[in-house]
Amino acid sequence: MAEKTQAELLKEKLFYEPKNAYETLSEEEIQAAEAFCEGYKAFLDEAKMEREAVRFAVRILEEKGFRPHEAGKHYQPGDRVYYNNRGKALCAAVIGTRPLAEGVRILASHIDSPRVDLKPRPLYEEAELGYFKTHYYGGIKKYQWAALPLSLHGVIVLRDGTRVDVTLGDQPDEPVFCITDLLPHLAAEQSKRPLAQGLRGEELNILIGSRPFKDDKASEKVKLAIAKLLFDKYGVTEADFLSAELCGLPAFPARDVGFDRSLIGAYGHDDRVCAYTSLMGALQVENPETTWVVVFADKEEVGSEGNTGLHSSFLKYFIADLARESGVAPRIVLSRSQCLSADVNAAFDPTFADVYEKRNSCFVNYGVVVTKYTGARGKSSTNDASAEFMGKVRSIFDEAGVAWQVGELGKVDAGGGGTVAMYVSALDVDTVDIGVPVLSMHAPFEVVSKLDVYSTYKAFEAFCRAPKK
Numbered sequence: 001m002a003e004k005t006q007a008e009l010l011k012e013k014l015f016y017e018p019k020n021a022y023e024t025l026s027e028e029e030i031q032a033a034e035a036f037c038e039g040y041k042a043f044l045d046e047a048k049m050e051r052e053a054v055r056f057a058v059r060i061l062e063e064k065g066f067r068p069h070e071a072g073k074h075y076q077p078g079d080r081v082y083y084n085n086r087g088k089a090l091c092a093a094v095i096g097t098r099p100l101a102e103g104v105r106i107l108a109s110h111i112d113s114p115r116v117d118l119k120p121r122p123l124y125e126e127a128e129l130g131y132f133k134t135h136y137y138g139g140i141k142k143y144q145w146a147a148l149p150l151s152l153h154g155v156i157v158l159r160d161g162t163r164v165d166v167t168l169g170d171q172p173d174e175p176v177f178c179i180t181d182l183l184p185h186l187a188a189e190q191s192k193r194p195l196a197q198g199l200r201g202e203e204l205n206i207l208i209g210s211r212p213f214k215d216d217k218a219s220e221k222v223k224l225a226i227a228k229l230l231f232d233k234y235g236v237t238e239a240d241f242l243s244a245e246l247c248g249l250p251a252f253p254a255r256d257v258g259f260d261r262s263l264i265g266a267y268g269h270d271d272r273v274c275a276y277t278s279l280m281g282a283l284q285v286e287n288p289e290t291t292w293v294v295v296f297a298d299k300e301e302v303g304s305e306g307n308t309g310l311h312s313s314f315l316k317y318f319i320a321d322l323a324r325e326s327g328v329a330p331r332i333v334l335s336r337s338q339c340l341s342a343d344v345n346a347a348f349d350p351t352f353a354d355v356y357e358k359r360n361s362c363f364v365n366y367g368v369v370v371t372k373y374t375g376a377r378g379k380s381s382t383n384d385a386s387a388e389f390m391g392k393v394r395s396i397f398d399e400a401g402v403a404w405q406v407g408e409l410g411k412v413d414a415g416g417g418g419t420v421a422m423y424v425s426a427l428d429v430d431t432v433d434i435g436v437p438v439l440s441m442h443a444p445f446e447v448v449s450k451l452d453v454y455s456t457y458k459a460f461e462a463f464c465r466a467p468k469k
């Protein structure tokens with residue numbers, strides 16, 4: 001091989017060039033990534049919405065010896081606790097050997113994803129077809145949700161308080177549902193609509209049946225027949241939808257994408273990919289020096305509001321309880337804590353290159369992406385991590401050999417978005433966003449790279465394991 005020129009050597013020393021993780025990771029690590037992603041895909045298929053993700057996590061945590069947090073109990077290093085917030089959000093912690101007064105390390109992701117929720121009075125019949133009315137949840141491109149098999153997920157709470165869990169449409173022998181779209185032959189007017197109105201909110205009606213109840217006199221016989229099926233299967237009547245949370249989700253399972261199977265396509269990588277990797281990464285650190293706290297939040301896709309979203313106080317209360325129980329003022333613990341706000345970022349998509357600024361975008365296969373700030377219109381509504389904290393995170397990842405990159409969310413003024421980072425940093429916690437680059441974010445079928453998923457898992461592990469400096 002020819003010797004490197006002086007300019008080449010100098011460039012190596014002085015320039016920063018991100019690299020594709022297939023060039024930097026060993027063959028063993030690439031194999032490990034493959035194996036890790038099998039577990040991730042199983043999680044995606046089992047836990048399609050927040051309640052299911054909490055159920056999954058609680059099962060894993062219980063298996064690993066975690067127990068529900070008991071108010072007032074004094075916890076010792078190595079103790080494992082969790083707090084299940086109404087079945088829709090979760091905090092889990094392992095108490096570290098160093099005093100809580102030195103702060104904790106938080107990994108905060110969200111487990112809700114964009115979808116179509118049923119309205120409180122969803123059931124109706126029109127032209128002898130049965131439908132559910134919906135109200136979409138989170139930032140969707142509505143046209144993407146038509147002509148797609150949907151499964152039905154959620155809960156119905158009966159008048160006597162009984163909760164009926166619903167999952168229907170994911171198994172091959174189960175029926176699915178769908179939102180219909182107009183045939184191109186008759187879509188001349190629809191095709192002139194702006195993209196955002198390709199399908200309008202009130203056109204997101206889910207087709208749920210067509211067979212009428214056999215009776216000569218009754219009206220709404222299709223609705224009646226469906227109501228009877230629902231009563232026979234779930235014991236619910238139309239009034240029970242008033243106290244339900246049901247949604248339509250893409251009915252297909254997670255799949256490998258590409259001839260080389262290097263990618264995973266699935267519904268809701270955002271942000272279950274960070275939920276899974278943060279929990280699995282933290283669980284690798286069984287006896288941490290610094291207490292770690294994994295948080296699964298709900299409602300991020302609609303602004304983190306509500307008592308299961310991170311704009312509420314449930315994380316603060318959880319840490320405050322742990323603090324008081326070890327005789328420390330909660331604000332001392334929070335002020336000295338650090339958080340990786342774990343959420344996805346928009347991977348550079350060459351088909352739509354003009355919304356990205358290539359030098360500051362994240363790329364598929366370049367590893368976990370550290371996002372200093374999100375926001376819109378001049379960094380509005382963002383956390384914007386400090387140089388000091390960026391420096392700490394950078395050295396932790398480099399020392400652990402984690403493949404990582406930086407990324408902005410698109411070009412300046414191309415749009416923007418936010419994460420839970422600003423709600424955690426509002427608690428006076430040093431916070432930065434990290435996560436997995438995603439293609440087709442918020443679409444029914446999002447795409448991530450296996451190496452990026454694995455690198456994110458390794459990043460969370462490294463953060464929980466890093467010695468205090």
Ligand code: MN
Nearest residue numbers: 270271343344
């Ligand atoms: Mn997200």
Ligand code: MN
Nearest residue numbers: 270271301442
């Ligand atoms: Mn999102």
